[in-house]
Amino acid sequence: MTVSYFVRYDISTADAKSFLEHYRTRHVPILARWPGAKRVVLHTPAEWNDPFAITRGNAMLLVQVEFESAAALKSALFSRERAEARLDFQNFPAFSGTVTHQAMLSEEAWHA
Structure with a gap:
């Protein structure tokens, strides 16, 4: 069972494109260097x-940063x-709104 660290941006900004571009080009490379990080996934809104x-x-x-274990996540959080x-x-x-952080255990319940 892996552990994922989620950061949720319930925000508004004058320029969402610039915000996401900064995140992809500047912030993700930092997250990718977190010790023990296996992958970084960005989830953005879809029309539905x-x-x-x-x-x-x-x-x-x-944002989802995946780790092999809780111990690996703990090491990354203190890095x-x-x-x-x-x-x-x-x-x-600049943005306004709420940013929340949460760690969650991942259990694959079904796979096609």
């Missing part, structure tokens, strides 16, 4: 319709590279 009454999410970006990522956060294009 649901015939049922649901509550839609507002995330502009959901120099994590501190570098936190510093880069100050360089993001």
